[in-house]
Amino acid sequence: MIAIDLDDSLLDDNLTISQENKQAVRRAIEEGVIVTIATGRMFKSALPYVQQLGIDAPVITYQGALVVNALSRNVLLHCPVPLDLSREIIRESKKNNIHLQVYIDDEYYFEQHNKYSDLYFKVSGIPGKAVGSLEDFLVKEPTKLIMIDEPENILKWMEHYKEKYKGKLQVTISKAHYLEFTNIEATKGNAVRYLADMYGIKREEVIAIGDSFNDIPMLTYAGLGVAMGNAPEIVKSHADYVTYSNNDNGVAHVLEKFVLGGGMPFELCANRRHR
Structure with a gap:
């Protein structure tokens, strides 16, 4: 295989x-x-x-x-991300002014359009949906969440969140601008x-x-x-x-x-x- x-x-x-x-x-x-x-x-x-x-x-x-x-x-x-941890990530990203996307049923959502949502669309070819407050919007466990930021910031956030969610979530860089959060399994x-x-x-x-x-x-x-x-x-x-x-x-x-x-x-x- x-x-x-x-x-x-x-x-x-x-x-x-x-x-x-x-x-x-x-x-x-x-x-x-x-x-x-x-x-x-x-x-x-x-x-x-x-x-x-x-x-x-x-x-x-x-x-x-x-x-x-x-x-x-x-x-x-x-294997979705637990709802309580997802909401915690939403609050942290908002506090730190980081663009965040959540994925549910093979669609993705964010609070508002910006250069990072445009960057993601250019790569994926799939348009997302701006829904306002993600914390209010999220009522179902998402498949994953992505923070999108400048590469030097992503490296910093990776170290922070890998430690914060050690044993709870997978935290990984998939592309230079993307920090992804998934179920620990x-x-x-x-x-x-x-x-x-x-x-x-x-x-x-x-x-x-x-x-x-x-x-x-x-x-x-x-x-x-x-x-x-x-x-x-x-x-x-x-x-x-x-x-x-x-x-x-x-x-x-x-x-x-x-x-x-x-x-x-x-x-x-x-x-x-x-x-």
């Missing part, structure tokens, strides 16, 4: 899948390999890419908080394990490919964890193998080297960690 991150991994900087990456993924599927997407995106934002690739396996979205069958749209796994690693168990696939038979902090749990779970060439050094340090960048067909390189090309089986990769 192969789990591939979307943004800054499978997608280039123009948010497109190169022909080389597309062909490699399709060939892997044709050869009987289970390929899934593992993304922090909403399901509806990931779906166009899933359809381009012809993926029919369940798709991991919202950092692992929501696993959805790509064909039937049936929800296989959903909602990680890409746990979601990849869920699918592997569902299919009866051993951990050693899983490849995970990603570039950011939120990808680390699946890189360390997989038999072969692959970091993109454009990944931060801390992410690369958790990987077994580093491929080319997202603008240089890094995903296709991995599939050709370890799955399609008849080269060294990934189980025997010399860079593998001992577990």
Whole structure:
């Protein structure tokens, strides 16, 4: 099984899948390999890419908080954020004047439009809804929450909130501007394990490919964890193998080297960690 991150991994900087990456993924599927997407995106934002690739396996979205069958749209796994913690995050973001978005039933909501809601829309392609007071609006446990701010501020907030919600929530950076809050059990690693168990696939038979902090749990779970060439050094340090960048067909390189090309089986990769 192969789990591939979307943004800054499978997608280039123009948010497109190169022909080389597309062909490699399709060939892997044709050869009987289970390929899934593992993304922090909403399901509806990931779906166009899933359809381009012809993926029919369940798709991991919202950092692992929501696993959805790509064909039937049936929800296989959903781990929302507790309502009390969600409201606490809303109050803190308001106090610190940070743009916050909450996600419910594959839609997202914020208090008012601003440059950060515009930034998110440009990347996701999905419009959100301004609803005024989020604390008054929120009556249902959200799938996730995102703070959006300048990258230097996001790093500061990550340290603060990782400590504050230690053992309560997952707090991770998915893109330089995004700090995401999900259920403590909602990680890409746990979601990849869920699918592997569902299919009866051993951990050693899983490849995970990603570039950011939120990808680390699946890189360390997989038999072969692959970091993109454009990944931060801390992410690369958790990987077994580093491929080319997202603008240089890094995903296709991995599939050709370890799955399609008849080269060294990934189980025997010399860079593998001992577990």
